[in-house]
Amino acid sequence: MAEATEGNGIDRHLLGLYLLGLEQGLEVHPLFTDKAWTKSGGGGNFILSTSFVGYTDVSGGVAPMCENGYCVSYRLTADSVVPFLCSWVSDKDTSASELYRHLEHSLMDIKELIEKGNLKSANL
Numbered sequence: 430m431a432e433a434t435e436g437n438g439i440d441r442h443l444l445g446l447y448l449l450g451l452e453q454g455l456e457v458h459p460l461f462t463d464k465a466w467t468k469s470g471g472g473g474n475f476i477l478s479t480s481f482v483g484y485t486d487v488s489g490g491v492a493p494m495c496e497n498g499y500c501v502s503y504r505l506t507a508d509s510v511v512p513f514l515c516s517w518v519s520d521k522d523t524s525a526s527e528l529y530r531h532l533e534h535s536l537m538d539i540k541e542l543i544e545k546g547n548l549k550s551a552n553l
Contacts, residue, residue, distance in 0.1 A: 484505055490502030499528055
């Protein structure tokens with residue numbers, strides 16, 4: 430967790446390699462021009478960008494990485510998960526409000542399952 434908080438995620442490593450190559454005047458590696466790279470989120474195209482902002486009172490997040498994407502940031506308290514969701518209003522196919530409704534419904538379903546004891550063991 431600490432490594433990701435410090436920016437050591439997989440996309441950061443590959444971004445570093447890409448930028449080093451550019452700084453050294455090297456030809457761009459074919460990985461960074463492959464359609465699969467962009468489709469999988471490379472080059473800042475992650476459709477869903479998530480971020481844990483810690484156990485603090487900070488609430489908020491950053492903009493989605495692409496126009497048709499979402500950003501979901503969240504923090505934890507002693508008894509809750511506090512989400513922050515956003516999407517670009519300019520994209521007619523995304524809606525942070527709709528995503529929030531689905532997330533809330535899913536979390537309430539999970540809570541109900543746990544409270545009813547329908548799970549034999551839960552490591553939450």
